[in-house]
Amino acid sequence: xxxxxxxxxxxxxxxxxxLVLLALxxxxxxVAVQRAFPPQGRMIEVDGATLHVVDLGPRDSGLPIVMLHGxxxxxxxxxxxxGDLLARNHRVILIDRPGHGWSTRARRQDSTPEVQAxxxxxxxxxxxIDRAVFVVHSWSGALGARLALDHPRRLAGLVMLAPVTHPWxxxxxxxxxxxxxxxxxxxxxxxxxxxxxxxxxEPGARNVFLPQVMPDGFVKDSAxxxxxxxxxxxxxxxxxxxxxxAVAAQVARYGEISVPVTIIAGxxxxxVSTNIHARPFAATVPNTKLIVLPDLGHMVQNAxxxxxxxxxxxxxxxxxxxxAAAD
Numbered sequence: 001x002x003x004x005x006x007x008x009x010x011x012x013x014x015x016x017x018x019l020v021l022l023a024l025x026x027x028x029x030x031v032a033v034q035r036a037f038p039p040q041g042r043m044i045e046v047d048g049a050t051l052h053v054v055d056l057g058p059r060d061s062g063l064p065i066v067m068l069h070g071x072x073x074x075x076x077x078x079x080x081x082x083g084d085l086l087a088r089n090h091r092v093i094l095i096d097r098p099g100h101g102w103s104t105r106a107r108r109q110d111s112t113p114e115v116q117a118x119x120x121x122x123x124x125x126x127x128x129i130d131r132a133v134f135v136v137h138s139w140s141g142a143l144g145a146r147l148a149l150d151h152p153r154r155l156a157g158l159v160m161l162a163p164v165t166h167p168w169x170x171x172x173x174x175x176x177x178x179x180x181x182x183x184x185x186x187x188x189x190x191x192x193x194x195x196x197x198x199x200x201x202e203p204g205a206r207n208v209f210l211p212q213v214m215p216d217g218f219v220k221d222s223a224x225x226x227x228x229x230x231x232x233x234x235x236x237x238x239x240x241x242x243x244x245x246a247v248a249a250q251v252a253r254y255g256e257i258s259v260p261v262t263i264i265a266g267x268x269x270x271x272v273s274t275n276i277h278a279r280p281f282a283a284t285v286p287n288t289k290l291i292v293l294p295d296l297g298h299m300v301q302n303a304x305x306x307x308x309x310x311x312x313x314x315x316x317x318x319x320x321x322x323x324a325a326a327d
Contacts (some may be wrong), residue, residue, distance in 0.1 A: 022191035029194040030229050037223040039102040041075075041094070046122040048110055052102035053123065054079070054094040057087035063156055063316050064091040064129055068120070070138025070164075071240055074101030076223040078137065082301040085309050090316075093129065095120060097140070099235030101226055111238035112246040113146035121151040133157040133316055135308075137301060138272055139239060141165050142247045145281070148257045149250065157315045160263045161300040161308065162272050165281040167248040172240040179237035189230040197228040208271055211295055212303045254284045260319065261288040262311050264304070266296025 041054035054075055065086055067078040075083075075094040086092050096103035098116050110116070120143075124132070133156050136144035141163020148155050171177065179185040179193075201224055206214045219225070227233060265278040274292055282290035291311070296303055 019187075019191050022195065026190055026194045026230065029198075033194075033225045033229060037076075037226050041102075043102075044123045044126055046119045046126070048107065048115070049098040049103060049105040049119045051098065051119065051123045052096040053127070055127075056083060056092040056094070057090050059091055061090050063320060064093055064132045065135060065312060066093045066095065066120075066124065066129070066132045067135045068095060068097060068137070068140040068143055069100070070140055072224075072227055072236055074223055074226055076101070076221065078135070078301060080221055082135075082305045082308055085305055086312065093124070093127070093132065095123065097143070097239075099239070100232060101223070104231075105235065108235055108238050111235070111242045113143040113243075113250070114150065114246065116143055117146040117150055121147065121154055124154060130154075131156040133159065133312060133319070135159045135161065135301075135312060136163060137161040138298065139164055139243065141272075141277065141281075142243060142250070145254065145257065146250060148259055148261075149253050152258065155259045156319050157260045158257075158262075159308070159312050159315065160261065160278070160281075162265050162269055162274075162298050163263065163277055163281065164243065164272050165247060165254075165277045166251055167244050168273065168276050172243070176237040176240045179234055180241045185234060185237065186230070189233050193230060193233050194228040197233075198225070201225065201228070208297070209299050209302070210270065210297050211268055212297045212299065215302065218302075254281065255286070257285045258287070260315055261285055262291070262315055263288065264291045264293070264300050264308060264311065266298070266300065266303075267292055267294050269296070269298045271298040 039052055041052055044051045044053055067083055069075055069077045075096045079094055083092050083094055098105035098110060098119050131154060134144050134147060141160050142165060144158050144160055145165055148158055179189055202219050205219055227236060263278045263282055265274040267274060278290060282288045301308055
């Protein structure tokens with residue numbers, strides 16, 4: 001009937017208009033977010049990506065420290081307070097993982113620890129960083145393990161904070177699976193993700209900190225709103241939905257890791273289970289020190305930065321004499 005056709009056309013036009021307005025709002029939001037959180041370091045071209053790198057601390061301080069952030073974040077999540085604390089006495093290299101923060105990647109599908117490890121290794125070579133102690137958090141636990149497996153000469157030691165290392169039961173959130181879906185994922189990312197994200201970002205961040213309390217100003221200080229940009233939100237979703245298969249493929253090789261490893265994790269971590277990840281990894285990898293703290297949540301670098309700093313410096317103190325003797 002004609003009136004039904006008219007109603008249908010009005011509904012379609014209303015939906016299209018709403019999507020156009022949301023897309024325009026998203027683009028305006030992207031401009032505002034990028035102005036609020038500009039890049040702080042230099043850009044390094046590697047095969048398949050451009051990596052944003054912040055280089056802190058004295059250059060002549062001996063063994064450098066490379067810090068790699070987890071999912072849904074960027075290098076600022078490792079910089080404050082831990083990176084700044086370490087940079088008082090050490091050279092600290094902070095890297096936005098490919099597709100995150102101000103780093104880009106040519107292919108969204110380059111989401112696995114294997115591919116990102118190659119890119120980071122290439123960038124460090126261009127920085128003339130021969131060997132370093134790597135400090136990795138959460139998602140980058142798998143990345144740190146992959147670096148140790150595929151690029152062992154680059155690693156002097158590995159410090160893992162609440163790391164992902166093994167496959168787990170379940171998924172990574174239905175919304176990540178949807179965003180990683182062709183067509184519908186980009187449609188949502190370029191229309192509703194940024195406006196909706198402004199409402200949900202702070203409550204989501206608070207949950208990751210539990211049972212600790214999120215520091216005041218954390219969302220702003222960590223430049224977390226950069227995640228809401230469509231291209232980064234999609235890259236983050238690909239990283240998450242492909243991670244389980246990626247870690248399942250590398251678990252059998254963990255016994256090959258020869259560098260010293262220190263793991264710091266919390267018993268009540270609700271984001272990454274210590275029993276599923278940290279404990280099995282420590283049981284498999286030789287020369288691993290496992291520290292499990294009661295009442296510690298997922299954001300280890302924020303909750304106990306002084307402890308993490310002490311463990312990093314203890315590791316460096318053991319590595320340097322051995323390296324000097326070998327030279």
